[in-house]
Amino acid sequence: MKFLTEYRNLEATKSYLKLIENTITKPWNIMEICGGQTHGLVKNGILDLLPDKVRMIHGPGCPVCVTPLNLIDKAIELLENNVIVCSFGDMIRVPGSKKSLLEVKASGGDLRILYSPIEAVKIARENPDKEVVFFAVGFETTAPANALSVLHAEHEGLKNYSILVSHVLVPPAMEAILDDELCKIDAFLGAGHVCAIMGMEEYYPMAEKYKIPIVITGFEPLDLVQGIYMAVLQLEKGIYEVENQYARVVKPEGNKAAKEVIDKVFEVGNREWRGIGEIPNSGYLLKKAYKDFDAEKKFGISHIKVPENSDCIAGEVLRGIKKPQQCSQFGKKCTPYNPLGAPMVSSEGACAAYYHFSNNLIN
Amino acid sequence: MDDSELGFDTINLGHGSGGMMTRELLDKLIFKTFRNPFINQKHDGAIVNFNNKIAISTDSFVISPIFFKGGNIGELAVNGTVNDVAMCGAIPKYLSLAFIIEEGLKIEEFRAIIHSIKTAADKSGVLIITGDTKVVERGKGDKIFINTTGFGEVHPKANISADRIKPGDKIIVNGFFAQHGMAIMSEREGFVFESSIVSDTTNVNYLVKDLLDAFGDNIHFFRDPTRGGVASVLSEIATDTAKGISIFEDQIPLEKQVAAACEILGLDPLYVANEGVFITIVDPEIADAVVRMMRKDEKGINAVSIGEVTHEYPGKVVMHSSVGGKRIVSALIGEQLPRIC
Numbered sequence: 206m207k208f209l210t211e212y213r214n215l216e217a218t219k220s221y222l223k224l225i226e227n228t229i230t231k232p233w234n235i236m237e238i239c240g241g242q243t244h245g246l247v248k249n250g251i252l253d254l255l256p257d258k259v260r261m262i263h264g265p266g267c268p269v270c271v272t273p274l275n276l277i278d279k280a281i282e283l284l285e286n287n288v289i290v291c292s293f294g295d296m297i298r299v300p301g302s303k304k305s306l307l308e309v310k311a312s313g314g315d316l317r318i319l320y321s322p323i324e325a326v327k328i329a330r331e332n333p334d335k336e337v338v339f340f341a342v343g344f345e346t347t348a349p350a351n352a353l354s355v356l357h358a359e360h361e362g363l364k365n366y367s368i369l370v371s372h373v374l375v376p377p378a379m380e381a382i383l384d385d386e387l388c389k390i391d392a393f394l395g396a397g398h399v400c401a402i403m404g405m406e407e408y409y410p411m412a413e414k415y416k417i418p419i420v421i422t423g424f425e426p427l428d429l430v431q432g433i434y435m436a437v438l439q440l441e442k443g444i445y446e447v448e449n450q451y452a453r454v455v456k457p458e459g460n461k462a463a464k465e466v467i468d469k470v471f472e473v474g475n476r477e478w479r480g481i482g483e484i485p486n487s488g489y490l491l492k493k494a495y496k497d498f499d500a501e502k503k504f505g506i507s508h509i510k511v512p513e514n515s516d517c518i519a520g521e522v523l524r525g526i527k528k529p530q531q532c533s534q535f536g537k538k539c540t541p542y543n544p545l546g547a548p549m550v551s552s553e554g555a556c557a558a559y560y561h562f563s564n565n566l567i568n
Numbered sequence: 569m570d571d572s573e574l575g576f577d578t579i580n581l582g583h584g585s586g587g588m589m590t591r592e593l594l595d596k597l598i599f600k601t602f603r604n605p606f607i608n609q610k611h612d613g614a615i616v617n618f619n620n621k622i623a624i625s626t627d628s629f630v631i632s633p634i635f636f637k638g639g640n641i642g643e644l645a646v647n648g649t650v651n652d653v654a655m656c657g658a659i660p661k662y663l664s665l666a667f668i669i670e671e672g673l674k675i676e677e678f679r680a681i682i683h684s685i686k687t688a689a690d691k692s693g694v695l696i697i698t699g700d701t702k703v704v705e706r707g708k709g710d711k712i713f714i715n716t717t718g719f720g721e722v723h724p725k726a727n728i729s730a731d732r733i734k735p736g737d738k739i740i741v742n743g744f745f746a747q748h749g750m751a752i753m754s755e756r757e758g759f760v761f762e763s764s765i766v767s768d769t770t771n772v773n774y775l776v777k778d779l780l781d782a783f784g785d786n787i788h789f790f791r792d793p794t795r796g797g798v799a800s801v802l803s804e805i806a807t808d809t810a811k812g813i814s815i816f817e818d819q820i821p822l823e824k825q826v827a828a829a830c831e832i833l834g835l836d837p838l839y840v841a842n843e844g845v846f847i848t849i850v851d852p853e854i855a856d857a858v859v860r861m862m863r864k865d866e867k868g869i870n871a872v873s874i875g876e877v878t879h880e881y882p883g884k885v886v887m888h889s890s891v892g893g894k895r896i897v898s899a900l901i902g903e904q905l906p907r908i909c
Contacts, residue, residue: 250893562895
């Protein structure tokens with residue numbers, strides 16, 4: 206596979222590991238923002254290959270993990286009330302306050318697992334007598350397709366399609382983490398795919414304000430070790446710049462067409478993050494012109510509010526304050542069979558990554 | 569057979585009533601297709617002779633869609649059970665065949681399934697000797713469910729048991745992983761691109777017999793990684809035997825399109841279902857010869873050794889990644905779910 210296999214090369218990976226080792230003089234805490242990067246690090250056993258001085262801290266970039274419990278309960282409310290709920294796959298097993306979407310499906314709810322929200326528009330077209338809702342979660346990466354589904358539905362005049370929006374944005378989350386007094390992060394590996402959409406502009410003021418290196422990084426082993434090397438190099442030199450390791454995908458200006466679609470349908474507003482709380486201007490809301498496609502308003506479910514599970518330390522894991530195995534419930538009361546929180550469910554969640562792959566469990 | 573012989577074009581509840589309509593369906597389609605001395609007796613059961621120990625395996629097939637690229641539920645129901653019997657180190661000989669049909673199934677679909685069953689049974693050298701047909705109301709099933717039970721004679725030289733797996737043994741597979749699961753996925757709602765991936769459903773019983781003829785009890789174990797994929801089977805073996813299993817990412821046999829589809833959809837091919845793949849765990853002395861022999865058979869052209877049994881990491885499967893790292897491979901939990909981005 207072009208652009209993949211060459212980034213899984215043993216010799217090249219080793220040479221970057223060597224460079225990191227030769228460059229680093231003291232311990233540095235580096236946070237990889239994206240859950241895909243976390244899994245890349247753990248799945249390929251890279252954490253154990255890195256010098257001890259490189260301390261990787263896992264970031265909040267798992268869309269499933271940061272979706273608040275409220276939203277899951279709202280989706281469940283719809284599913285239990287004869288609405289066809291369409292969702293990305295890894296959302297369905299995440300526990301709500303009482304049950305998961307998958308459990309409601311088992312008792313008769315019409316839940317569809319989709320790869321693209323455009324499919325949900327098709328389902329709405331084919332089921333004119335039913336309401337169809339797409340559970341629009343995710344970061345900037347999924348926002349263009351979700352926005353496009355609204356534009357398609359509008360174009361077709363579909364009145365039975367709406368989206369349950371829980372879009373969150375990466376830069377405000379990074380700032381919230383940096384503003385936290387417990388924060389001990391020295392550099393970021395920026396989320397490659399988010400930047401493929403949004404570009405790099407947002408990161409320059411952040412690097413400047415917090416004096417922190419940000420290296421936009423990909424997901425393959427070679428991407429990750431190269432990104433870490435670039436971050437270490439900056440830290441050792443005492444500089445803080447925005448660099449682009451993932452230049453084969455990320456253009457400085459991002460994807461113009463995708464950004465236009467987002468701007469047409471969404472506006473920036475406050476969003477609640479699971480385990481972190483509300484962060485100002487950290488998510489997308491539907492613009493007034495598209496309020497008819499807002500499932501929360503359409504079905505009057507905005508009032509649903511539930512407290513987070515107190516046994517789950519997802520918030521601390523997502524902010525990089527604690528590692529998954531530092532949770533007293535890790536692998537005990539909380540497993541992928543019976544998850545207490547989303548990071549143990551999602552294929553991008555840090556807890557699931559550690560549970561499935563980590564060498565910590567080998568012995 | 570000519571459609572006009574049957575005076576109906578869909579299956580209805582009457583075809584499961586046990587009365588005249590059932591008889592017509594059986595006579596004109598099922599008995600006629602599967603003719604053999606056992607089923608010809610049209611009795612409630614079949615009486616057969618065996619000379620050796622027998623291996624028995626049963627499986628139910630509930631796949632959706634019932635027709636997919638590379639096959640249909642009918643041949644799957646034959647190959648799946650034939651292979652399970654073969655995995656016991658046995659030569660499959662007879663199959664029972666039971667249908668639960670949802671009313672409304674088109675007779676042409678049922679006929680296609682029956683004919684696929686016949687073809688697959690002939691290819692595997694097994695006879696359909698008894699069966700059952702039930703029809704349920706619309707909404708109480710999903711077009712058609714099939715159960716088959718296979719009976720086979722244990723190969724005289726076979727000694728297949730998890731107890732015989734020992735450190736140093738090599739783990740060999742006969743071909744590409746994840747073909748079946750990805751073919752099915754490409755037919756389901758929500759799949760966003762076209763592919764020409766076809767299911768690998770096939771019978772492997774003759775290759776298994778050849779291996780047993782040649783290597784006898786130096787073959788310690790067989791298993792076909794269907795649902796849950798290779799990862800789940802290896803994980804089960806490691807847990808059950810309390811031995812370690814090391815596998816090497818570089819050795820995992822993947823067809824390019826399947827590898828790409830898994831990559832795009834965020835699925836790990838180790839957890840995706842197979843229907844024509846088997847794993848054999850053999851004495852290290854014969855490992856190279858086993859791979860050579862498999863590669864001469866069309867069912868084993870892509871055979872490769874993917875790892876070995878170890879003293880280290882008892883009860884765990886450890887993957888050695890292509891960049892030199894290690895990780896645990898755990899059993900599949902629930903259904904593998906596609907990721908968001």
